[in-house]
Amino acid sequence: MAAPLPARSRFVVVGGGIAGVTCAERLATEFPSEDILLVTASPVIKAVTNFKQVSKTLEEFDVEEQPSTMLEKRYPNIKVIESGVKQLKSQEHKIFTEDGKHCIYEKLCLCAGAKPKLIFEENPYVLGIRDTDSAQAFQNNLAKAKRIAVVGNGGIALELVYEIEGCEVLWAIKDKAIGNTFFDPGAAEFLIPKLTAEKLETAIACKRTKYTTEGSEKEEGSVAAADKLGTALGPDWHEGLHLKGTKEFSHKVHIETLCEIKKIYLQQEFKQLQKTSLSFPKDNSDNQNAHPDEELWPVYMELTNGKIYGCDFIVSATGVVPNVKPFLDGNNFALGEDGGLKVDKHMHSSVADIYAAGDICTASWEPSPVWQQMRLWTQARQMGWYAAKCIVADFLGESIDMDFSFELFAHVTKFFNYKVVLLGKYNAQGLDLDHELMLRCTKGQEYVKVVMQNGRMMGAVLIGETDLEETFENLILNQMDLSAYGEDLLNPNVDIEDYFD
Ligand SMILES: Cc1cc2nc3c(=O)[nH]c(=O)nc-3n(C[C@H](O)[C@H](O)[C@H](O)COP(=O)(O)OP(=O)(O)OC[C@H]3O[C@@H](n4cnc5c(N)ncnc54)[C@H](O)[C@@H]3O)c2cc1C
Numbered sequence: 001m002a003a004p005l006p007a008r009s010r011f012v013v014v015g016g017g018i019a020g021v022t023c024a025e026r027l028a029t030e031f032p033s034e035d036i037l038l039v040t041a042s043p044v045i046k047a048v049t050n051f052k053q054v055s056k057t058l059e060e061f062d063v064e065e066q067p068s069t070m071l072e073k074r075y076p077n078i079k080v081i082e083s084g085v086k087q088l089k090s091q092e093h094k095i096f097t098e099d100g101k102h103c104i105y106e107k108l109c110l111c112a113g114a115k116p117k118l119i120f121e122e123n124p125y126v127l128g129i130r131d132t133d134s135a136q137a138f139q140n141n142l143a144k145a146k147r148i149a150v151v152g153n154g155g156i157a158l159e160l161v162y163e164i165e166g167c168e169v170l171w172a173i174k175d176k177a178i179g180n181t182f183f184d185p186g187a188a189e190f191l192i193p194k195l196t197a198e199k200l201e202t203a204i205a206c207k208r209t210k211y212t213t214e215g216s217e218k219e220e221g222s223v224a225a226a227d228k229l230g231t232a233l234g235p236d237w238h239e240g241l242h243l244k245g246t247k248e249f250s251h252k253v254h255i256e257t258l259c260e261i262k263k264i265y266l267q268q269e270f271k272q273l274q275k276t277s278l279s280f281p282k283d284n285s286d287n288q289n290a291h292p293d294e295e296l297w298p299v300y301m302e303l304t305n306g307k308i309y310g311c312d313f314i315v316s317a318t319g320v321v322p323n324v325k326p327f328l329d330g331n332n333f334a335l336g337e338d339g340g341l342k343v344d345k346h347m348h349s350s351v352a353d354i355y356a357a358g359d360i361c362t363a364s365w366e367p368s369p370v371w372q373q374m375r376l377w378t379q380a381r382q383m384g385w386y387a388a389k390c391i392v393a394d395f396l397g398e399s400i401d402m403d404f405s406f407e408l409f410a411h412v413t414k415f416f417n418y419k420v421v422l423l424g425k426y427n428a429q430g431l432d433l434d435h436e437l438m439l440r441c442t443k444g445q446e447y448v449k450v451v452m453q454n455g456r457m458m459g460a461v462l463i464g465e466t467d468l469e470e471t472f473e474n475l476i477l478n479q480m481d482l483s484a485y486g487e488d489l490l491n492p493n494v495d496i497e498d499y500f501d
């Protein structure tokens, strides 16, 4: 039987994703004689395992989806309540759960994550991917599909278009080049051949979570999953899934650039319109290949470039919105432009005794010149950890310095089966126009880009096994004047590590 909500708990954390669990674990370690209450809407929690600090700021870890009892076993002073918080009365220091019960807190950390920001949210043929249930719904629908559309140009879209097999994929992006949240057009150009190549190579062994979604049932009648509040998926989420459509080919991706979806029609509506939809183009460069489509589809998308395509369903991979709604009513939270709870350099929100960490928050301190917030797994862990540290310091009346992990933006991931490392202002974000780019590229092997300003390295994109991440991390962190090295900085015949390590 589920444990009842205690009437009061000194430390309460809301959310069982990486941010919330890391925060609760840290609090439990710091205050072994206190009960730490973790209230989460999801039946499983996300635990970080095998954490490894690869360099000063780059980190690697596995993520396991576990029943909450495992967390309680590891930390006997953590009590997990499986329930959504539906209201917060900050003046009374009370949270209310779905069953109307409440708990009084002294310090509260909100880590309720984010939700997919779907286009045409109400349309039953538009789905998003966030958690295990939505990934399952996607897999089930894909198994019956001949053609789907993917909208959006960030992390999820990049992963999907590469992984999906046996199904035509129409990829509609607002930008000129693929992967705008991570790459510049040069890097996109380097990656494109991988989209058309057969997937012969075996995946790089990557020690991260594999998500399996066996056993869950999909609802009839719509392609979208039920609106539940699961934890966000993360690295390699697709590896436990079978992302295959009904056809026998490997990749078939057509990219429509510089456009958005203007309108979506269901089959009946489309028939009445008497407009023409296009067949799947044979290649990306030749628009003359686009013939009228003879086939009837469940749903049609009309793009802002005037083209109409039919498909089985549409994936909206168009970013996330912080999940703040249950906490706003009657509470005077300052919100960031992206809708997150603004937090200061101590992860404290604008409301007394309330902290926030992970996807739900908007970092509103003056950041280091080479750090920016992105809603990522690593930042959720770092913020959860640091928020707990700040809560402890606040409780004990101690002062605290900003955590080192916020000195430099560092993200390691994998796209199109290449290792990808992003450092600092990797896309020259927010830099004045006087910055310069240096490039080194070997087709099919590696792509190295550094962003320089006044002779200093400000950021880097490293695709492939470049082995440069630690050296470049140091160069960005110590802001050494590199003017004297000129282009030699990227000369593969110069052993750069010897100079700088
Ligand atoms: C498909 C996909 C792939 C991704 N891949 C990567 C990747 O490769 N690398 C990377 O760094 N990041 C990746 N991310 C992003 C990463 O997963 C998130 O940034 C990170 O998991 C956010 O963690 P969080 O703890 O802030 O939020 P979440 O994981 O969303 O957790 C929020 C928690 O709050 C609970 N909750 C919500 N509302 C309430 C409520 N009212 N009351 C109680 N509990 C509530 C939820 O049940 C959940 O447990 C990916 C995301 C997706 C969707």
Ligand SMILES: NC(=O)C1=CN([C@@H]2O[C@H](COP(=O)(O)OP(=O)(O)OC[C@H]3O[C@@H](n4cnc5c(N)ncnc54)[C@H](O)[C@@H]3O)[C@@H](O)[C@H]2O)C=CC1
Binding pocket: 119, 151, 152, 153, 154, 155, 156, 157, 159, 173, 174, 180, 181, 260, 261, 316, 317, 318, 319, 320, 374, 375, 376, 413, 414
């Ligand atoms: N390997 C990794 O690091 C991965 C990270 N993630 C993270 O998970 C979260 C969710 O991923 P995504 O949904 O891909 O978000 P994202 O923020 O990475 O990308 C959103 C994309 O949608 C586009 N977009 C926004 N509104 C649009 C509209 N109306 N029409 C067309 N395009 C629109 C944006 O230009 C952007 O390309 C993000 O925080 C992302 O960073 C996801 C997958 C992999």
